[in-house]
Amino acid sequence: MQRAVLGMLLATAVCEAGAQESRTNAPVTLPPLVVTATRLPEETVAAEKVPAHVTVITREAIAQSPAATLTDLLRQQVGLAGLDTVGFDGQQSQFSLRGYGDKAGTLILVDGVRANDAGGGFFLWNSVPLAAIERVEIIRGGASTTYGEGAAAGVINIITKEAANKPLSGSVSASVGNLGYYQGNFTLSGRTNAFSYVVSGSRNEWAGWRDGANYRGWNLLAKPAIETPAGRFTFSYQFHDDYSENPDILTPAQFAANPRQRGATQFTFEQELHRGWIDYHKTFEEAWTVNAKAFATKDNGFGTGFARVTTVQPSYGGTVQVDWKTEPWQRANTLTFGGEAVRQEFAQTIVGFGTTTTVIDSSTLSFFAQDTLQLTPKLSLAAGARFDHRSTFLDIPNLFPPPPPFTGSKENNVWSPKGSLSYEFAEQSSAWVSFSQAYRLPSANDIASGDPRFASNPSLVPVNARTLEFGVRSQRHKLLGGSLAYYHSWVEDDIFSDPATFGNNNADAVRQGVELTLNSQPAPWVDADFSAAWSDAHFTSGTYAGQRQVLVPEWQLTGGVNLRPAAGWTWRVETVYVTGQRRFNDLPNALSQNTYTVVNTKLSYQWKNLTTYAAVNNLLDRLYEQFPTYNTFATALRHNPAPGTSFRLGVTATF
Secondary structure, eight states: OHHHHHHHHHHHHHHSOOOOOOOOSSOOOSOOEEOTTSSSTTSOEEGGGOSSOEEEEOHHHHHHSOOSSHHHHHTTSTTEEEEESSSSOGGGEEEEETTOTTSOOEEEEETTEEOSOTTTSOOOGGGSOGGGEEEEEEEESOOHHHHOTTOSSEEEEEEEOOOOSSSOEEEEEEEEESTTOEEEEEEEEEEETTEEEEEEEEEEEEOOSSTTOOEEEEEEEEOOEEEETTEEEEEEEEEEEEEEEEOOOBOHHHHHHOTTSOOSSOEEEEEEEEEEEEEEEEEETTTEEEEEEEEEEEEEEEEESSSEEEEEEEEEEEEEEEEEEEOGGGOOEEEEEEEEEEEEEEEEEEESSSEEEEEEEEEEEEEEEEEEEESSSSEEEEEEEEEEEEEEEEEEOOOSSOOOOEEEEEEEEEEEEEEEEEEEEETTEEEEEEEEEEEEOOOHHHHHOSSTTSOOOTTOOOEEEEEEEEEEEEOSOSSSEEEEEEEEEEEEEEEEEETTTTEEEEEEEEEEEEEEEEEEEEETTEEEEEEEEEEEEEEOSSTTTTOBOTTOOSEEEEEEEEEOOSTTEEEEEEEEEEEEEOOBTOTTOOSOOEEEEEEEEEEEEEETTEEEEEEEESTTOOOOBSSOEEETTTTEEEBOBOOOOEEEEEEEEEO
8 A cells, every 4th residue: 555655755756746845825926945955055056957855945934834842843744754742842952853863864054054063963943033033944865964973864044034135124023822832023123224133022922731741941142244355254143042941751541541640750941042043154256256154052951850950061163165156168167175163061960760861972074076067058056075183071970770880981983975967858847866964973862861760881883874865846837846855874883872772872774755745836826735755764774773763753644725715814824734653662562553634724814014913733632652662661651632722813014
């Protein structure tokens, strides 16, 4: 049955090859531009020229989406499965891209700045509210050649709003809903001569669908910039502060009696984030372009539950990139090269099973180069490589169960090559093939395990993923367009949570899959989108050889319809279907698989500079789990119910 379904999807895609999947409610036009194909957000590249499966979520698409948060928005993207133990709290959200489950495999950038924390690849998704985002770019496939470690599955680049082309512009918005929800946002921006600025802030709160699932957070982003004869300088500062609660898993009996109750342990989390960065851009004689970036981040966290956990994670570093454009043999050619230096520190103190402090400091020095040559007007070749040297100091005490303590240093040298071909076979249509080698070094949480009940493992080695990918896309016709991509990754020394040892271990694995997107605009007042992702992620060595990896959906289907019945009105209905997801810790594949369907909708009306909307998430009030769990201590099924029906009313005024 699965092969038949997959065959039908492939046949459909071949009949009309896919395009960049930009979810927008406006009429289909030229595909949006993307910037994640280059190292820093200075040069834009048309989608048909990017040898990768790319998604761009535009500002218009964000405005029309029923999503209340960035995590809600991303769950509708092809092959990007949400993993959330609460269902709303962005602090505790993760995503599985191309079969990586809950383990880090996706690099998160904010305006081109690495934003994953040093502890385990986690990102505070609610630290960037939707009102502050201009667009989100998702580039799938190994990207370590240009971005370094942690990009084995791909890159998500969150681009914040740019300054308006007038002295003063802005917006104010407010929304309220059931379950104690409310949110307020403001944005101010402007440009005068050589100076420009953007300032945005937000406050949001949610009482929770389950008892003890509260959330509240503050955000501030400031981006002044100035043009000088020496180049353009942009100064950015981001602040985030939040408090959240996780009501713990439920037993089957508790789940059946009342899925909204809290579990045995109440968890609380507090997070404070300060991030600042400086961007420099200068073009010399239209041939040479220099981009430089320096950043510093301080991320402090505190949590309670089984123990009191305090985490301090400062990091800082910089990147220099040079682009040189030439025309050898009258062929356009761009040589990109540069270097990067990053220091990440991690200190975690756990009080509850005695008192222990884990310290992990790492320094990474990198050099990269990539050349893109236009072989013919329609055929382009790209090849590059990156070298990373990381030095890591570890001071890991005894945790429970007690492994031997470890104090010492580790050195890692990693090469990441990549090559690709892209062919534009028709207008706004292209095919590509690429091969990449990406890597991920063991994170602080991989080595030390943030849960005091689990064992540390300083012997973990880096993950090495070699990926072959090919695909097609087209957006020639409004009636039908889309994209189709196939990938196969051979993963050496994959890092996984082993319930047999209560810690993290290495084992080889294979990840492969097919991603299909379709979009259509049969009439000016209606457009639709559809995506399907099939994924197979299984171990090829070790105790669990042949078993599927956990928290990886076998199938994920999404779809949406936008209707514009009258001037100013837009109505969107969207759905996501997930099946074949193994429960966390169920590496023997002995338990039932997770399946769910969720429907969301939003009706909005715009009159001059005023927009109002009504949105409903989980319209059918389905009881489901994004993060299904198996309790290894009690050897029993456990449940993480996601929220039932929630609704919001909102208004936005622009000036």
